[in-house]
Amino acid sequence: MPFDSARPRGRIGRPLLYQPSHAKAPVNEELSSPVPLPSAPPAGLGRFKKHIVLGAVFGGLLSSIPLLNCLNFFFCLLNMAGIALALSMYFKANPNDRATNGEAALFGTLAGAGAGLIAGVLGWLLGILLAGAMAGLMASLADKLPPQFAQQMAMQGTMNLVMIPVQIVLFAGFGALGGFLSLILFFKDKLRT
Amino acid sequence: MSGRLFWTLRALVATAGLIPWLFAAARARPAAAIALFHGLCHQLPERTACLGGVAMLVCSRCAGIYAGVALGALIPVPQRCVPRARKLLCVAAVPLLADVILQAAGAMPILHATRLTTGALAGWLASALLFAALRVERVSASDVPTGKERGVNPGVPSPISRDGGA
Numbered sequence: 001m002p003f004d005s006a007r008p009r010g011r012i013g014r015p016l017l018y019q020p021s022h023a024k025a026p027v028n029e030e031l032s033s034p035v036p037l038p039s040a041p042p043a044g045l046g047r048f049k050k051h052i053v054l055g056a057v058f059g060g061l062l063s064s065i066p067l068l069n070c071l072n073f074f075f076c077l078l079n080m081a082g083i084a085l086a087l088s089m090y091f092k093a094n095p096n097d098r099a100t101n102g103e104a105a106l107f108g109t110l111a112g113a114g115a116g117l118i119a120g121v122l123g124w125l126l127g128i129l130l131a132g133a134m135a136g137l138m139a140s141l142a143d144k145l146p147p148q149f150a151q152q153m154a155m156q157g158t159m160n161l162v163m164i165p166v167q168i169v170l171f172a173g174f175g176a177l178g179g180f181l182s183l184i185l186f187f188k189d190k191l192r193t
Numbered sequence: 194m195s196g197r198l199f200w201t202l203r204a205l206v207a208t209a210g211l212i213p214w215l216f217a218a219a220r221a222r223p224a225a226a227i228a229l230f231h232g233l234c235h236q237l238p239e240r241t242a243c244l245g246g247v248a249m250l251v252c253s254r255c256a257g258i259y260a261g262v263a264l265g266a267l268i269p270v271p272q273r274c275v276p277r278a279r280k281l282l283c284v285a286a287v288p289l290l291a292d293v294i295l296q297a298a299g300a301m302p303i304l305h306a307t308r309l310t311t312g313a314l315a316g317w318l319a320s321a322l323l324f325a326a327l328r329v330e331r332v333s334a335s336d337v338p339t340g341k342e343r344g345v346n347p348g349v350p351s352p353i354s355r356d357g358g359a
Contacts, residue, residue: 070235102326106198106202109205163229170229170233172209173207173209184278193333
């Protein structure tokens, strides 16, 4: 009979033919116990949701501030800065997470589109306020507001509203570049290849 | 990134880059568009190129950047350039910054040709690198074998899984 080293042995060295019941129990117990697994970071773009909104708000508000928006003269800088800021906040909150170039670009696209919407709506509201103030000033100077002026103001307001989708496309396009450039320029160690 | 998303992003970036050129091609300068681009460009008349006698909505450097961004979405750089993206972007930024500094200092006259070219180079490279990087990701994602290709039957639980072992 060949020597079977794998089997458990008794006192005289013969292999035991039965398995004691307590020998197997801990293994089964270990397998069936509800041990919580460490939570993996959620996959997909959903994990960026909060920071995309933050990026949109940063970019949109910064681009709406009259003198500050001159910084947009260089490559939509404020829009990109908003995206870079939101990305840095995300990586600070999730230091172990990584993002691919595609995820960063989509992050930037969505944040940029939001920024375009916010900047467009704020610009439209500011335009209406300014037009109202101008109309009040004109009415105080002349007895009656010229009808052509009122018509022009109304048309300007409508055109500003029509331009909001154009602004969204513009900001979303540059936002995609902003997300990608932020990742490769500032967060290279966070790039998932 | 799925193929549809990739092409949508490409179309979006190309459209964003084409917007001022489309207005210029239509010889249109609506007040709302001027106001929109005023937040993105100084629109100084001496630095703005004219097409068909009508001034563009953005200065010639911005027009170059927009054109480059649109072009980059259509003509990406080779995929082997992606690992050197940072260096290439820095190299493309050098002529742009040199043009900005020299023209601002008055050492060089305002030339639409240099403004357009340097802007277009930077815009094209940024956009082209983005789409080359996305293409690399798509290729590497399609190289990873799926469960079916690995010979794993999704209907049968694996013997080492928690459920299968119990």
